[in-house]
Amino acid sequence: GQDQMVKLIMAALLADGHVLIEGVPGVAKTLTAKLVARSVNAGFSRIQFTPDLMPSDVLGTPVFNPRDAVFEFKKGPIFSNIVLVDEINRAPAKTQSALLEVMEERQASVDGKTYPMPAPFIVMATQNPVEQEGTYRLPEAQLDRFLFKIIVPYxxxxEELSILTQFHHMGNTKVNDIVNPVLTGEQITSLRRQIREILIEEKLLQFIAKLIHQTRNHKSIYLGASPRASLAIMNASKAIAAMQGRDFVTPEDILEVVPPILRHRIILAPDKEMEGVTEDEVIRQIIHSLDVPR
Known part of the structure; x- marks a missing residue:
């Protein structure tokens, strides 16, 4: 069923971006992330975020080696190629902040030393809607580091009938056993380099700049998108074009990636939030108010 979610996760993998997947419990957020990780022959680790999780549980900690009488850094689970952060909004801000440097600069600083992340590196995080009990709202600086926020509906x-039929026919076969690796980490790094070379016309770059500028001057938006959002749209649309087998970007590629890139980067004006207006509705209004280049 969730074809769009899978497509966007693959685009993020190719565009060197992180993914935030939001949905109610039981809609296969974690399963999808695990299966995507399994399709790539690279390191995988999973971190379950809880209210008592500490930054050292994520990054690692210096451990005393009595034989050599020195402290050695023991790397935490974040040092992997594909990292699944489950229920990211259940940890407090102190632990969330540990991910900021890792996600943007692909490195971790601990005790004055810098440790680079292995390449390729992608964080796939899942979260339940904020209304759920025991959740914290993610800081804006951290949300901005996610390339996509994917909303997973029921x-x-x-589709539900097809899920039931599929699982019934699988019998005792585990879902994980059906998926085999089709790509290596080195191939992903090579594909990313090729995708950056994909052509995008000047008029499309102007369209992206105008679109982002509109989010900063719209009456319904309290806080608009940053220049990081412009770069995200450009890189993600190149990845979508490559997945369609093209070496150039079309306006449709841009329009496809705009909602998942902007929905977590803009903050609505309080009066619009009270009226129940959603970010996606405002993004649609902005797109309709602009002339899409052809």
């Missing part, structure tokens, strides 16, 4: 009735 499946339709026909």
């Amino acid at each position: 499946p339709t009735e026909s």
